[in-house]
Amino acid sequence: MIVKDNVSVIIGPNCNMPAISLGALANFYNVPLFPWGLATTRALEDPDRFPTVATLNTGTYALGMGLHETMRHFGWTDFAFVYSTVGYSKDKCAVLKDDIEKAVSDYNDSVQISFIYEFPEHKIINQTETTRLLRALKPRARIFVVCLSDNLGIKRDFALSLVDAGMVNDEYVWIIVDTRTRGYVTLEEGVIMDVWVDRYNRNDGRDEEAKEAFKRIFIFTNLIPDGVNYTSFGKDVIRRIADPPFNCTTACDNAKFKIPAVFAGQLHDALYLYALALNRTLAANSSNYKDGNMIISNSFGTFNGWSGQVEINKNGSRNPTFFLFSLDKNAKAVNQGNVFVDRSTLIFTASYKSEADLWWNRKGFARPLNVPICGFKGDNCPLTWDQQYLGIVVGACAVVIFMGICLIVIAFYLYYAKQRENERADKSWEISALLLIKAKSKAGMDSKRSLQSGPSTTSTKMTIDSKKDSLRYGFFVYNREIVAASKYSSRVVVMEDNRAEMRMLRLIEHDNLNRFIGMSMDGPQMMSIWKYCSRGSLQDVIKQGKISLDAFFIYSILRDIINGLNYIHHSPLACHGNISSECCLVDERWVVKISYYGLHWIRSQEKRRKKDLLWSAPEHLRNDDIYGSKEGDIYSFAIVASEVIAKSSPWNLENRSERPEEIIYMLKKGGNASMRPTLTLGENMDINPAMLHLIRDCWGENPRDRPTTDTIKSLLKSMHSGRSDNLMDHVFNMMENYAESLEEEVEARTRELVEEKKKSDVLLNRMLPRQVADKLKLGQSVEPEMYEAVTIFFSDVVKFTDLAAKCTPLQVVNLLNDLYSTFDGIIDEHDAYKVETIGDGYLCVSGLPHRNGNEHIREICSMSLAFMACLKHFKIPHLPKERVNIRVGINTGPCVAGVVGLTMPRYCLFGDTVNTASRMESNGKPGHIHLSSDACRLLNRIFPSFQTEPRGEVIIKGKGVMETHWLIGQDGDSDCEVDRTEKSPPAMRLKDDSPLYRQYQREATMEVDMIER
Template sequence: MKQWPFYCEQECEQYNVSSIYAPYLFDTSLLFFKAVSTALDLYGGNMSFYDIVTNGTLIAQCSVGELTGATDIKCCRHQMFVYNKTPVMGRTHDCYYNIGKKEMAYIRQLRMIDHENVNKLVGFCMDGPVLLSLWRYCSRGCLIEILTNDNLNINIDGFFIYSLIKDTVEGLYAIHRSPIEIHGNLSSKNCLVDERWQVKLSDYGFPFLKAYEQPKSSSEQLWTAPELLREPEAHPTKASDIYSLSIVMADLVNKNLSFENSDYNGGADEIIYLLKSKTSRLIRPVLEPVIEDFNIGFTHLIKDMWAEEPEQRPKIDVVRKIVKEMNVGKSKNLMDHMYSLLEDYAASLEQDIQGRTKELVEEKKKADILLSRLLPKAIAEKLKSGQQIQPEHFDLVTIFFSDVVSFTVLASKCSALQVINLMNGLYTIFDSVIDEHDVYKVETIGDAYLCVSGLPERNGNMHVKEIALMSLELLKKIPDFRIDHLPNEKIRIRIGMHTGSCVAGVVGLTMPRYCLFGDTVNTASRMESNGKPSHIHMSADANKLLTEKVGGFVTKSRGEVIIKGKGVMETYWLLGKQGEALLNVDE
């Protein structure tokens, strides 16, 4: 829904509460997709998908037909309306009835009921295709939705359940003392919860309409008193309301739907059948309180309230008195309790956020370290800040290439895992040496090793010195490297280096790589491939810069050599530093 064509970016203001327009958006989406499907079937061969979905006239033509959606009167007794810019819930009565003066007087009595735990009747509509009673909208839904919502970030403790029970009892007490006297349709689905976490009893009254409505399903009759189930025409009483209240309280105590924890395999149909049969065994929900600090006295009260004989059930004022006595010394209301819970939750959430933030910082450090190993630090910082990396030209750098001599023969004597361990141990030596010099490792390709000095950070003419010192140190350390599974084999490498200009830049999006381009890279590679084992082969440009500009190194001319793709070139061997032992070069 956040994408085209709806662009629903805003979330509801109230947490865990769906928008009142959600059913309409659902039906609109469903109708649109059905219309697109029809249009594709009819015109998909001649029109593109984009042309079809953007053609409003075509979509409208393909939208003709019937659709059973979330707002369909035929599939749902409740609909959402807006009355005086306020959302109200409409309850459809699927029957035809001639509303006379007596019924109008009764409806006026219903509208006169005003109690904080009774949902207000807004009005009654007789002009539409069906009779419609309008009630105030309670944003948090019914008790069933509260109890079964696993995503509700509220700690449902004993006081929370007590407050819900107390509000429900107070609501029924107000109805029994009102002119209508009887609710007649009490269930957990008709006990609504508003934004202040206050329970409001709804869908009460209208006995003259409910007598002619379609029969309730078995699942809707689970709160109905047994004596009403056994009568051909149900006539609710105050005692039957008490029974319904006991089942609602059982739902709250068990924190689930009625009879859900019972062992009746036939479901609601079997339970209703057994309730009608009046068997010797009392058919009631199993009371299994799931709240640790819950007052066990409620279970005894509930059992008294669902007594088989209506005369044995306590009156609502008795129930109200007992419920009040269970909270002696606790004056705070549910809102104060909710604020306390939210404060505790906020403190817990803050600690959780601090822990997660610390973990995030650590993971970010790891990611930064990994990125700095894959790319130069300056380039990595630009990528993290979202900057575009432009290719950069460097006038003078020195590039290093190395290769393991007779690697193919050596690899043929090893398993794949042994080859990996061999190269990992060898390149660990390379990496440790590079860390001691101003050199950047570009990449490794098999047994070939490529690195450069003078980029991405320019260092004057010191790049050739850094590569020369690194090369000499590598030749000193490589002979000490031992192959565990081939103790008699020796590792030897060829090294080539060349100084010149090149271009460097980041290539790729999925796996970005910092790559070098230019003839300098090719020439350095040729220096390596035309070199000799345990020798440092360098071009004339590198030799000139190293001996004339930098100094302190000893080199020896190799003479003119035919280089593939370059022709005849004069090249040199790097022997070592002045005043130190020199490499033995046999030409």
């Protein structure tokens, strides 16, 4: 028909399936198609599939969107959908079901269809079967959406089935949905009747029951046009049916044709819409009047038609408005709200004023729930109070009783555990006096070690430097650690709160608080035990003055004190109450630690010295307050700071005329110009002036004007910003600088010491043999030693007494010094040792302490000849005409040598060989070298180059007659020959022994133990 009859437009069809088929053809031939009536399927709204279709009816998908919005408005999340295909249009409800299901699922929110049911065709017309089926739906939902046909009285029968099923009550909500309905009236055979009226002569007399049922049934549909104008339009439609080309005269004279069809307005609006689109197309391009796509695109827009306002969207579908109707008390239809639907907007506009207007026939005007309180099956109803809570109450009572018993048991257990814990904690601070061992001083330990001459094995942790016990303090060893004890003269009963305080003190750990170790209560005195700080109190450090307290040192000390105070002020202790330089201890790392805090309960029983009150704040002195306060601690801190800065005792008592009692009196008196310590800076003290102002603020007369510890910490930090806070680093730097200067000084002193040592060694080696001197320097004892063969030399100045008489004492000394210096030079050239000189006597020996075999006789003989030779040229300055002459005696034999005495020790020779050598000298002649027979015999046998001659027999005192010899000279050495022409005194000089011999006679009687000492 489209091809043969050259169709330009298709108006219709008015059913879903034909419209879909025809839409495909229209798309193929590019012919515009305007469906109307019951063609409501969503498929026609697909612009890609049907680009040449514009629908004039209301789509069922849009109805589903409107229904979804209605559910959301009332807060219903679950509803059931039931429908039947019995009636004039069998596919109407099926299509509606699909589109509603699709619309709800597309939103994907809390609203959902809980159940979908289709009534069988043979049962929907049977009211009994319908009632049975409805009863089966009770457990499924409480909100039901229903789709039924308008004819055959199906809606009336359905309402009566609801009554029979007992489903017309406050729990259920029924909503009939349709796009082709006149609401609560039906039109059949041209007669309009209320939907609850029996139209088909069932004669059941239940119209009133049906009407009451419909008062609880809502209708959700699009608005059917009504009013005077639409009535005129309807009459005009009926009249024109008789005109050509319809020519329906006799056939249309039936009563059922006196009222126009429901969709007559849509048919009119479809033709009118095509006309509007065609005009727009012709205006744009007259040649496109058959272009279906162009016609449809020009149909978009809005106009007022006989089916209501027509708004065609870009999908070619109509944007509808749906209405929710219900019956009032008088069974009149009332619009309760409307939903405007387009592709982007869903708006439910309520027409009722309150929920009471909408739910007027419900108990309490309450909105039904989508899930009943008792559940769908009625088995979840709330129990009565007794049913619901009696068991709970009984159980709760039992639980409470049980819990009460448990709490009592737990409380008792916790109390017992707490007591045990307290007992255990008390053991940590309770210290038996038997465990406190008196600490030993290092001085005592060192003295004991010196007596033992053994190495030290005593740990430094077990000894103290110089601390001595006093009436107030003692030092002990506890657990192999030195501790300090604060002694108390009074004995106090320790209460539980006191024990709790000591348990708390035992747990305190802070870098600037000295650790409390415990309390000894079972000894003669009660003592609090504290950790020992090796450098003593801050007062001791200031008094000793062993280290330079520069600005950084002062800052570090004050910072440590205020850090410790700050911890105390923020702890349960609240305040110290007794801050002084005595309780500020210094450990080995120069960290200041506050000690003797807490324990007010025992300190309050102690008598305070007047000196101790010099740190107390004036307000505490006036009130005799021994507990103190935070403000009082700040005042005491300022007094300690003045000590540190001035490097003096508190209030500089040594240089003040006032006594402590007078100072305390002036402090109590107070006034505008209150008495305070003088802040005297030492030399080269670069103290920040702000620190002095801070100290003055801290000892202010008004306690409220004194800064807090937090403020002092902040101010001290600002005074020292940007510099290191490590005191040990500072001390190390000072020590490095001191070490450098000390190294230079030590190096210089070492050089001087080396020079002095060299001089001392030279002097010592001149006094003693080198081997003997080395042993003495090493602290080794020199045992007497026997030498088998040595040669001893004695000499004496002839007529020395006469020469001395001609000289002054000073000249005598100079004479002997010149002579012996000449002799000493000769001795240095020989392997001989000068033992000593006594007056004009001279004693030498060879062969000891260094043994030289038989060389000793040659060395002594050569030396003797050299002595004689040098006298030829020796002159006396003040007696140029006088000549010095000597007598020499030599003997060879064994002797004993050793050191005699501790003070001015002497290396002495003992034995008969010494006596014989002395006799050889005393019995010799001036200018001659007298040899004993042993010496001569050894000399001639070993060194025949020496010339000797026998003297003959001589009577020697203590020896009798001895044969002796003269040493004449040595072959090849004429300078050393003895001048034998000189006249000598008689040979026998038995009564004129030399002083040197007499001295040795006295020393021979000394005991051996003197040598050992």
